[in-house]
Amino acid sequence: MTSPSSTYRVQVRPDFDLDTTAGLAQYLRDLGASHLYSAPLLAATPGSPHGYDVVDPRVVSPQLGGAAALDRLVAALRAQGLGLVADIVPNHMGLFQPAANPMWWDVLKHGRGSRYAGWFDIDWETGPLVVPVLGSPSLDDLRVDGDELRYFEHRFPIAEGTGEGTPQQVHGRQHYRLVHWREGNERLNYRRFFAVTELAGVRVEDPAVFAATHAEILRWVREGLVDGIRVDHPDGLRDPGGYLARLRAAAPDTWLVVEKILERGEPLPPQWPVDGTTGYDALAEVCGLFIDPASPPAPETPWDDEAHERKLDVMGRLFPAELHRLARLIGPAGSAGEDDVEDALSQLAANFDIYRTYLPYGREVFDEAARRAREQRPDLAGAIEALAPRLTDQDDELCLRFQQLTGAVMAKGVEDTAMYRWNRFIALNEVGGDPSRFGVEPDEFHEAAARRHREWPAGMTTLSTHDTKRGEDVRARLAVLSEITAEWAAVQQGWRAVAPLSDSSFEELFWQTLVGAWPVEQERLRRYFTKAAREANRSTSWDAPDAAFEDAVEATLARVFADEELREEVAAFAARITPFGWSNSLGQKLVQLTMPGVPDVYQGTELWENSLVDPDNRRPVDFAERRDLLAALDAAVPPAGGAGSALPPVDVSGAAKLLVVSRALRLRRDRPELFGGYRPVAAVGSAERHAVAFDRGGALTVVTRLPVGLAAGGGWGDTELKLPGGGWTDAWADTWTDALTGRAVASPALGDVLATYPVALLVRG
Structure with a gap:
């Protein structure tokens, strides 16, 4: 392979x-x-x-x-x-339009007798298949149309010989029961994807x-x-x-x-016969490099507490049907009581700090979750002790289903709720990220990269996906705020006084999003803020939208665009941090493209890209613009580079990012022998903390980090790279060439290496 x-x-x-x-x-x-x-x-x-x-x-x-x-x-x-x-x-498979799914349609029509009944994870012992689609508990809007039962735009099959009588009578004879959508979380009897009732689990x-x-x-x-x-x-x-x-x-x-979403420090199960993950773990490592760990803002609540509370919340709010199914597997509750059993399961799931175990691999995770659950709820200690042997026996149905549940609880409680509520620094609130981990020091990054090279060299790396909560360039610009925390706090305080919101946590997300994505269309922001506020389930929600709060958010957003003074202040601050954000963007992109692993480029991100969460990040991409710009770059900057080359500036066009992406990808494709190893390369001098460099075996990546502090300190000064072997020229080669610019680099001084761009990709010879 x-x-x-x-x-x-x-x-x-x-x-x-x-x-x-x-x-x-x-x-x-x-x-x-x-x-x-x-x-x-x-x-x-x-x-x-x-x-x-x-x-x-x-x-x-x-x-x-x-x-x-x-x-x-x-x-x-x-x-x-x-x-x-x-x-x-x-x-899983989609159910939103039952008639479009021939397997699900057949199960609805024939029930347990369907040849596809075994495809789906359905608990038939609880009765007919529960379909939570009604807008109210009433069946008055049902109608019969030929061999189908209709509810507004929804269509369902009628089993043979059951179509006589009123629509309500016909409905009562089917292998399914249509119920109010609010009853789904309590009564559902098929496994679904996370808490999405329109996606049924497949066996x-x-x-x-x-x-x-x-x-x-x-x-x-x-x-x-x-x-x-x-x-x-x-x-x-x-x-x-x-x-x-x-x-x-x-x-x-x-x-x-x-x-596979790996939490901090979690290894990929070594027994899996795969080449690696899709790269969220790499995203966290790379983005962290460009965040200054010196002065993190103080949170209102510890992250671990917020995550735990939200997991408990979704267990009771979104997953009671799953808890009931587990309780049925347990059987008579005995002295513990049914409520205690479900509470014990909830506490155990809420104390998992990873998505799930793969028993027997990961047994220590369960044991730690059980220990914490007993400490938090001593009254449940007996129930937890009684459940533990079954929940850790991989031959027990209860154990297998509990492992499936914990991942859904983590996804909905942390990824889809807590990360919209705990907003001290939203650049960290990413899939697989740890918002409490404020920055990654270079030594930590190098250790992780070397481990990736040893263990999963063919795993994917990424900075943006269809599931990330904001685009890579938005995160790169937000990283600048970590260097100017006091200034940002003062600026934000002034804006919040002029245009306040009642939810202080959401205000944090609101203003950070504005400066991270600016300039951005008002309507895109309106849609994003509605989704973010509902996901947080704090001042509004998907199940019970609070029109007053959502109107207030929309009014505040409208004021930003309508109030000339406020709009200009936002634009001016965004302009202040944007050049530093561009430096971070180029740096994190070059690191991701050249570090161990197989780099992925998400559509459109070869130019500056200010997307937010889906569906915003699935907007159409102007590929014609990118094709023309790449052709212009190739004409202006030939592979040989050198005198006469017209290098693009680091400006709003994004051409510099396209240059970095294209040259790094071409080098990896055309000269794979340059990427066969991994060694950190040290920078020494007064600005050494602002550089990260590594040698992949002939290709040397050099990037700038914390650019605000670098500028404030007067630039690179005496800082230079210290290559293995002790000198700039060594036994391997006499000169280095920057693959981005084609320029010969004859000095280890970072002021020379990074004279054109805040990044360089050096090749020996």
């Missing part, structure tokens, strides 16, 4: 289908990518903008062009020397289900259409390790990465 040198992620979707994607092949080759990395390609809910709600895993999505269009895409890629990496979704642990749901994907492997597979959210599966072993056996020569 040969892993990609790099990937470029494209959100293939109905309005940017496979044939349109094929038109990117030459651009991606010119950019330097070796593989196109696509969003899911199997048939999804009609109109799906992302493809993760698969409705038929047996076919390439007709909305994307079908199998013939996939063949055309692969042919276009091969003609340019490129490969394809496909995203797959084994854990891929069953060999027959695996074979049926992976036949098309494995055809792509067998016919050489794909070179790599990205597995979406394996933590929801009953047995992730077993699933991955089966997939590896079926695709032994395919590059295989998993969207």
Whole structure:
């Protein structure tokens, strides 16, 4: 198996289908990518903008062009020397439009007698399948239309011989029960993805289900259409390790990465037969390098307390149905009492500091969670002790289902709630991130990078994905605030006095978002702030929107744009931090592209990009602009560089970032021998803390960090690189060339190395 040198992620979707994607092949080759990395390609809910709600895993999505269009895409890629990496979704299928999912439709129609009943994780012992879709508890709006039961735009099948009588009578004879949507979290009797009732869990642990749901994907492997597979959210599966072993056996020569969210210090299970993760762990390490750890703002509440409380909250608010199912597996509660059993399960899940265990691997995580739960709730100690043997026995159904639940609790409690409430510094509030970890020192980064090189050299690295909460350049600009915490506090205090909000935590997110993404369209911000406030579940929520609070947020946002003085203040402050943000952007991008691992570039991020959370980060990308700008760069800055080259400035055009991305990707693709090792390279001198450098085995990355402090200190001064061997010229070569500029670099002085850009990519000889 040969892993990609790099990937470029494209959100293939109905309005940017496979044939349109094929038109990117030459651009991606010119950019330097070796593989196109696509969003899911199997048939999804009609109109799906992302493809993760698969409705038929047996076919390439007709909305994307079908199998013939996939063949055309692969042919276009091969003609340019490129490969394809496909995203797959084994854990769940989409239910939002039941008629679009032939397997789910058949289960609704035939119940336990359906040939697809075994595909889905349904607890039939509790009665008919619960479908929480009604807008009220009333069934008055049901109607019969031929062989279908209709509820407004929703359609459901009528089983044979049950269609006589009123719609309510017909409904009572079906294998399913339509209930008020608010009852879903309490009554649901099928496993879902996290707390999304429109995504039903699939039992891929069953060999027959695996074979049926992976036949098309494995055809792509067998016919050489794909070179790599990205597995979406394996933590929801009953047995992730077993699933991955089966997939590896079926695709032994395919590059295989998993969207496994690793918490700080958590290793990827070493027994998994994969090449690595999709890179959220690398994102945290790289972004942390550009945050000044010297003076973190003081939080109102410790992060661990906030995360624990939110996990407990979602257990009671979103996952009572899952708790009830676990309690049924436990059986008669005895002296502990049913409420105590469910409370004990909730406390245990809330005390997990990772998504889940993979017993017997990770037993120590369970033991620590149990210890903390007993300390917090001594009254539950007996119940916890009684449950522990079963919850750690991997042959016990209770243990397997509890492992599936803890990941959902972490995702909803921390990633989707706490990270919208604990807003002291939102650049850190990312998937797999630790908001309490204020900055990563260079030594810590080097240690992590060396470990990645030893253990997972073919794992993916990333800075932006379709799931990140803000784009990489927004985070890079926010990182500047860590260097000017006192100034930022004063500025923000003034703005909050002029345009206050009733929720102090949300105010933090509001003003940080403004300066991190400015200039940005008002409507994009309005949509983002509505989503962020509802996710926080503090002053408003998805289940119970508070119109007064949301109107107040919208009014405050409108004032920022309408009040000329306030708008100019925001713009002026954003302009003050933007050049330093650009420096951070170039630095973190070059580090990510050249560090150990397979770097991914998310669509459009080769230029400055100020996206926020989805769907904002799935906006259309102007590829024509990027194609033209790259061609202009290549004409102005030929590979040889040198005198006469017109290097782009670090300015609003983003050309400098495109230069960094294209030159780094091309070097990794064309000269892989330069990236076979990893050694930190020290900087010595008065500004040494502002540089990070490492040698990959012939390619030397040098970047600037903490640029505000560097400027305040007068620049690089006497600071220089200290190469292994003690000198600038050594036994390997006499000169170094900057692959970004083509300029010969003859001095180790950082003022010389970084004379053109705040980053350099040096090559011996």
